[in-house]
Amino acid sequence: MISGLLYSPNWTFVDKILRDPQLVDLEYFVGGGPGHDWLAKVVRVEQQKFLGPRAKFERQFKEDPKTWEVFSDNFYRLTVLAGVERLLTLRQAYGGLKTRFTFGDSNTACLQQIFNQGLFKGYFRGALLNAFQFLTVWAHPLVYSRGNGYASHYLYSSLFELITYPIDTIKTIIYSDVQGRYKGAFDVIEQVYARNGFSHFYRGIVFKLAFNGTLIYHLRNVYEQDYIQQLVSTPLLAIGYGFLTIKTRLQLASTDLSFQQTNQKGRIAANLFAQKTPFSIYRGVIPFLLLTDFFHYKLYALYSSTAQSRTLDEFLNQYKHHIGSPKDENLWQ
Numbered sequence: 001m002i003s004g005l006l007y008s009p010n011w012t013f014v015d016k017i018l019r020d021p022q023l024v025d026l027e028y029f030v031g032g033g034p035g036h037d038w039l040a041k042v043v044r045v046e047q048q049k050f051l052g053p054r055a056k057f058e059r060q061f062k063e064d065p066k067t068w069e070v071f072s073d074n075f076y077r078l079t080v081l082a083g084v085e086r087l088l089t090l091r092q093a094y095g096g097l098k099t100r101f102t103f104g105d106s107n108t109a110c111l112q113q114i115f116n117q118g119l120f121k122g123y124f125r126g127a128l129l130n131a132f133q134f135l136t137v138w139a140h141p142l143v144y145s146r147g148n149g150y151a152s153h154y155l156y157s158s159l160f161e162l163i164t165y166p167i168d169t170i171k172t173i174i175y176s177d178v179q180g181r182y183k184g185a186f187d188v189i190e191q192v193y194a195r196n197g198f199s200h201f202y203r204g205i206v207f208k209l210a211f212n213g214t215l216i217y218h219l220r221n222v223y224e225q226d227y228i229q230q231l232v233s234t235p236l237l238a239i240g241y242g243f244l245t246i247k248t249r250l251q252l253a254s255t256d257l258s259f260q261q262t263n264q265k266g267r268i269a270a271n272l273f274a275q276k277t278p279f280s281i282y283r284g285v286i287p288f289l290l291l292t293d294f295f296h297y298k299l300y301a302l303y304s305s306t307a308q309s310r311t312l313d314e315f316l317n318q319y320k321h322h323i324g325s326p327k328d329e330n331l332w333q
Contacts, residue, residue, distance in 0.1 A: 054315035073298040083123035089175035091284030092248040113178040129171040166201035172251045204247035214240030223307040
């Protein structure tokens with residue numbers, strides 16, 4: 001009876017005097033009472049810190065992604081950094097814009113032009129189109145080829161890119177419009193269609209598919225931590241970035257924003273390499289690296305089987321090192 005009173009939750013003062021305070025705190029944290037296997041309970045609590053995230057990854061590898069989860073995994077990339085996406089496009093478009101002489105040829109000058117339009121009408125302009133395109137093109141189609149090889153990933157992404165590429169064209173035009181010539185997406189559709197027809201919305205599609213091929217190849221190597229292959233994929237991605245710049249120029253040609261015409265396709269590409277600044281085709285590479293190498297999309301469907309196994313095994317290895325002793329390891333195995 002006395003023992004029951006001493007261990008009653010109401011006798012916290014007595015507990016603090018007669019018992020180890022850390023043991024008391026541990027009791028209330030994991031539940032139970034005296035005589036329980038505290039070591040086993042502690043190990044189980046610690047186990048959840050590592051096996052919980054592991055279970056989450058395993059579910060994302062095997063189940064169809066939920067749209068909200070895909071968005072939340074890439075929340076900063078699609079919201080806070082949405083303006084960086086616009087800065088990237090504006091830098092690539094700079095050499096072909098009619099307004100290029102009204103502001104400087106630098107990231108700072110272009111960013112200032114964006115903020116001159118305000119926060120929502122400037123920095124976040126086109127962000128919804130960007131999020132919609134990502135959730136459509138990159139996230140869901142790749143599920144059909146997850147765990148498979150590069151060719152399967154590229155095939156499925158290309159099919160959905162063909163379907164939604166007009167969104168990319170509209171987004172590019174809106175991103176490059178620093179003077180407010182277009183009121184919004186529907187205004188872009190109306191004016192561009194009336195002037196150039198529907199085919200304009202697919203200008204540059206070949207260059208975009210070529211860029212996607214280099215990006216997917218590079219990201220797979222990053223996920224797999226294959227540093228030897230990254231020595232190959234990194235320069236290929238650098239070449240692919242040039243394709244992305246050409247794609248942007250072609251989308252803007254024959255619009256109110258550009259002095260270039262779509263019947264100059266070959267000249268547009270050639271002029272990028274022949275300008276006085278040899279690296280003009282790499283305008284915007286700094287925001288591109290910021291988005292791709294530091295805040296690249298979390299595309300769990302793009303993980304190969306090798307990358308999946310490596311990611312899941314990391315959690316088990318971390319837990320083994322965290323527990324430390326063979327006796328503790330036997331408790332969680």
